Amino acid sequence: MQRVKQSSGSAVVSSARPATLLRGRNQSGAIVQANVWGWLPALSLIGAIGVVLVALAHVGARYGTPWSQTLFWTGLTVMYAPLSARLVMPDLKRQEAIGLVLLLGLGVYLAKLLHSPQGFTFFDEFLHWRTANDILKSGHLFSENSLLPVSPLYPGLEIAANALGQLTGMSIFQAGATIVCVARLMLTLTLYLFYEEISGSTRIAAVASAIYMANPHYLFFDGQFAYESLALPLATLVLFFLLRRRRATGQQRHILTVLAGISIWAVVATHHATSYMLTLFLILWMVVTWAYNKWFGAREPELLSIMLLVIAANVVWLICVSSITIGYLAPHLTSAVSSVLNLISGEGSDRELFKSSTGTPVPIFEKLAGLGAPGLIMLLLPWGLLQFWLGYRKGAIAFTFALGALTYPVTLALRLTGGGWEISARSSVFVYIPLALVLALGIEHARLPNFLGWLSAWLDRFKRWLWLKPLVFAPYVAIVFAGGVIAGWSPWARMPWPYMVGADTRSVEPQGLAAAEWARDYLGPDNRIAADRINMTLLGTYGEQRLITHLIDKVSISGIFLAPRLGPNELAALRDGRIRYLAVDQRTTKAPPLDGHYYESWEKMVVPYTPPVDRTVLDKFAVMPGVDRLFDSGDLQFYDVGALWREP
Structure with a gap:
């Protein structure tokens, strides 16, 4: 020794x-x-x-x-x-x-x-x-x-x-x-x-x-x-x-x-x-x-x-x-x-x-x-x-x-x-x-x-x-x-507290996971989908979908969801991103996001609003001609919006 x-x-x-x-x-x-x-x-x-x-x-x-x-x-x-x-x-x-x-x-x-x-x-x-x-x-x-x-x-x-x-x-x-x-x-x-x-x-x-x-x-x-x-x-x-x-x-x-x-x-x-x-x-x-x-x-x-x-x-x-x-x-x-x-x-x-x-x-x-x-x-x-x-x-x-x-x-x-x-x-x-x-x-x-x-x-x-x-x-x-x-680490994220809107790990719950798995099984993988920040991560992993993001597609999706109606800018975003499906989370109408934003950090510059989101804004897809609702769990809906931008 x-x-x-x-x-x-x-x-x-x-x-x-x-x-x-x-x-x-x-x-x-x-x-x-x-x-x-x-x-x-x-x-x-x-x-x-x-x-x-x-x-x-x-x-x-x-x-x-x-x-x-x-x-x-x-x-x-x-x-x-x-x-x-x-x-x-x-x-x-x-x-x-x-x-x-x-x-x-x-x-x-x-x-x-x-x-x-x-x-x-x-x-x-x-x-x-x-x-x-x-x-x-x-x-x-x-x-x-x-x-x-x-x-x-x-x-x-x-x-x-x-x-x-x-x-x-x-x-x-x-x-x-x-x-x-x-x-x-x-x-x-x-x-x-x-x-x-x-x-x-x-x-x-x-x-x-x-x-x-x-x-x-x-x-x-x-x-x-x-x-x-x-x-x-x-x-x-x-x-x-x-x-x-x-x-x-x-x-x-x-x-x-x-x-x-x-x-x-x-x-x-x-x-x-x-x-x-x-x-x-x-x-x-x-x-x-x-x-x-x-x-x-x-x-x-x-x-x-x-x-x-x-x-x-x-x-x-x-x-x-x-x-x-x-x-x-x-x-x-x-x-x-x-x-x-x-x-x-x-x-x-x-x-x-x-x-x-x-x-x-x-x-x-x-x-x-x-x-x-x-x-x-x-x-x-x-x-x-x-x-x-x-x-x-x-x-x-x-x-x-x-x-x-x-x-x-x-x-x-x-x-x-x-x-x-x-x-x-x-x-x-x-x-x-x-x-x-x-x-x-x-x-x-x-x-x-x-x-x-x-x-x-x-x-x-x-x-x-x-x-x-x-x-x-x-x-x-x-x-x-x-x-x-x-x-x-933020105090609301250090422990697995009950669900809250726009709160990263606290927003991961069974309903969102089930919806992502439904998308994988019934829509198939690699579909071009736009969603809020939380469902984007679930659909991109459990759902195996191709999410549209500004990082890689250079398309801002905030206006599609937050604008009261789909105008030329929103339709252009759908077309430029070749977005086939939208995932809409009605829980964004119930509380402001703890992480600061629902979709993108600059969303309030695109569509000025005071959170939470007005429910009528998200319900616009349900009554829009050419849009089909494929899934509805009460809180989560999937819409097929391909007909809005594809050439006839």
């Missing part, structure tokens, strides 16, 4: 065989044994209790019980806080630390999976399910997906899900959930190993891994069946390979280079934004490494060859496969830049915090945690940066991470703008990678100020300092975690 010395925290222990006991000598020279798994068994039970509480909360939410939300937050706290508190204790062993962070990552993923354990219900999941189903049916890549045109151009996740499904007989949902679960564990482990490699400390690596899980998209967004959920773990795998490659020699260095290259291509083929962020980070790392070698006499391995590979991979993929990606991402970026410039110029923020499009009130607890979490992070960030400067500034990768952590305040500013809040939330999964390490450095080296030296001496004398840090860290990280969940 070999012991590797670290800068702080417990020792890293490696062995040729799995071990459950760590042998050593105490101060008197006697041989002692310590269980390297430490508190892991007991904390596994506590974590399981937290998962059960979340499951019960989701069950209660389906029936609209008022106690469900409290139970949901209780379950997350029970799952997260005790395990995180253990990570700052001085007797933490490496095996226990790895087990705890993996347990924590798995528990958080199960909290998301229990939201909808029988099928996909999140909006983005439907979009990627359509791509996976097209690959399964056709046996070919890059099929058209009108719901999300760029999805088929980055098919890494769907290829993995289909491969697993065909090998095991799993459905796309089962295979997808398994792939995302494995990806979550891979992300957790690679981040831990990456942090450990930089800091040389088991405890710092474990604390940083736990803090990373508090980013706004960790619980839900990166736990869903979507391309970033796989691409992000692959990107961290690239970073880990490159970090280990720095001190490798000979054949091992070549192997790590090949593994990093394969992983880079896997990232590029899986998700555009992740591959671009990986490229930016590697460029920054390369520049910092060059500066360290030139100005400070360091001997860090150059990253030029890797940098050229990742740039070439992105350029080749963009030109040969996914040229539409620029047009897809550009509006989001320009909107964010415009909103930020307006904020800087003094025109004020165009987004009000904690306010939904329907004015749904937000509990005071969520407001406090949502504002408190960034405040606590900003409070600790300067201290963490100071600890970096005192102990880690000689490493190029550590300096790169410190620069990355400084982007966090910028993302906070983006939250204040209507065009930038989504960029802020989505960038958090990348910004938190360096931020978590810097915060962990601050926590590891936290101490009382000099004027409280007497208290520090008293705590050390009675060994109570060992317990004070966990007692302080547990509520700190729990608030940061809760703030991340609050910032990353």
Whole structure:
């Protein structure tokens, strides 16, 4: 057995065989044994209790019980806080630390999976399910997906899900959930190993891994069946390979280079934004490494060859496969830049915090945690940066991470703008990678100020300092975690509450599913259909229909549904989109959409109206000559409108 010395925290222990006991000598020279798994068994039970509480909360939410939300937050706290508190204790062993962070990552993923354990219900999941189903049916890549045109151009996740499904007989949902679960564990482990490699400390690596899980998209967004959920773990795998490659020699260095290259291509083929962020980070790392070698006499391995590979991979993929990606991402970026410039110029923020499009009130607890979490992070960030400067500034990768952590305040500013809040939330999964390490450095080296030296001496004398840090860290990280969940997902979408209009996952219910399956069975697949945002996703997946969207068809469908009568513009939209069928949901006449729009985000500019929709507007199809009603469930109707635009 070999012991590797670290800068702080417990020792890293490696062995040729799995071990459950760590042998050593105490101060008197006697041989002692310590269980390297430490508190892991007991904390596994506590974590399981937290998962059960979340499951019960989701069950209660389906029936609209008022106690469900409290139970949901209780379950997350029970799952997260005790395990995180253990990570700052001085007797933490490496095996226990790895087990705890993996347990924590798995528990958080199960909290998301229990939201909808029988099928996909999140909006983005439907979009990627359509791509996976097209690959399964056709046996070919890059099929058209009108719901999300760029999805088929980055098919890494769907290829993995289909491969697993065909090998095991799993459905796309089962295979997808398994792939995302494995990806979550891979992300957790690679981040831990990456942090450990930089800091040389088991405890710092474990604390940083736990803090990373508090980013706004960790619980839900990166736990869903979507391309970033796989691409992000692959990107961290690239970073880990490159970090280990720095001190490798000979054949091992070549192997790590090949593994990093394969992983880079896997990232590029899986998700555009992740591959671009990986490229930016590697460029920054390369520049910092060059500066360290030139100005400070360091001997860090150059990253030029890797940098050229990742740039070439992105350029080749963009030109040969996914040229539409620029047009897809550009509006989001320009909107964010415009909103930020307006904020800087003094025109004020165009987004009000904690306010939904329907004015749904937000509990005071969520407001406090949502504002408190960034405040606590900003409070600790300067201290963490100071600890970096005192102990880690000689490493190029550590300096790169410190620069990355400084982007966090910028993302906070983006939250204040209507065009930038989504960029802020989505960038958090990348910004938190360096931020978590810097915060962990601050926590590891936290101490009382000099004027409280007497208290520090008293705590050390009675060994109570060992317990004070966990007692302080547990509520700190729990608030940061809760703030991340609050910032990353709308309160009405975190749990499977009863049906509401225009509410993404809460609008997925049996009647809509049955209507989509009817369309598949009786109309056949791939008919050109227009529908509201929710039924569009159901018809495009369960119904296997070809939905008309502005993304790919350049046709706006809002006026067809919202105009009091079909005029020249609406008939032109039917003709240009070659729309055969309309799916009309009468529930849009009963309540405004929680997500802000029924059909398209710009629909009120096409037909000014005050939600909900007037029922007479939707009933116009029932009395229109040449229009046939094919299906009517009371809430949902299907109309054949082909005769309105086809030449006689």
